[in-house]
Amino acid sequence: MKRLLLDLEKYNSCKDDKYSCSYPYHPFNSGIGALLEYATFIYICRQCEEAPCVSSCPKEALEKVPAANLKRYNNRCISCKSCMLACPFGTIVPEVVPYLSSRCDLCIGRLNDNEAPACAANCSNGVLSYCEVEESKEKNIYILNDHLAVHCVAWQKPPVAKKI
Numbered sequence: 001m002k003r004l005l006l007d008l009e010k011y012n013s014c015k016d017d018k019y020s021c022s023y024p025y026h027p028f029n030s031g032i033g034a035l036l037e038y039a040t041f042i043y044i045c046r047q048c049e050e051a052p053c054v055s056s057c058p059k060e061a062l063e064k065v066p067a068a069n070l071k072r073y074n075n076r077c078i079s080c081k082s083c084m085l086a087c088p089f090g091t092i093v094p095e096v097v098p099y100l101s102s103r104c105d106l107c108i109g110r111l112n113d114n115e116a117p118a119c120a121a122n123c124s125n126g127v128l129s130y131c132e133v134e135e136s137k138e139k140n141i142y143i144l145n146d147h148l149a150v151h152c153v154a155w156q157k158p159p160v161a162k163k164i
Ligand code: SF4
Pocket: 056, 057, 058, 059, 060, 061, 062, 072, 076, 077, 078, 079, 080, 081, 082, 083, 084, 097
């Protein structure tokens, strides 16, 4: 089964690249930010017991949740980046807490037409690809759901795939 594969390792080494998302109305508010947020909170966050990111937020926009470690309430977040500064592990990069939050529908319309998601179709550096993916802890590949997989060096190897 083909999935959109987000490679966080490659993303972190080529941040200057411009990613093309199919969402046409706000070109600077691409759905890729939502994918980054999703993957970062699940796989990179160290799951601090007393999370400084949460307590530093002036808008109560971050909450610890069991399913994804952290949840950001986009309608409260003012993108002040206090959480980014408070995190002792550098987990939260600016792209994870944008002011204009986006949603990614994984280009369902394109998938129905047997086309790859727009970001994968236009990505030349392998950060986003659309391919057959097998979960493999050895290869640092994790399946998030029926449509999305992530390649990253996870802080803690998940015992089973987290289906969200
Ligand atoms: S960037 Fe958003 S989530 Fe982070 S501290 Fe500021 S308001 Fe809270």
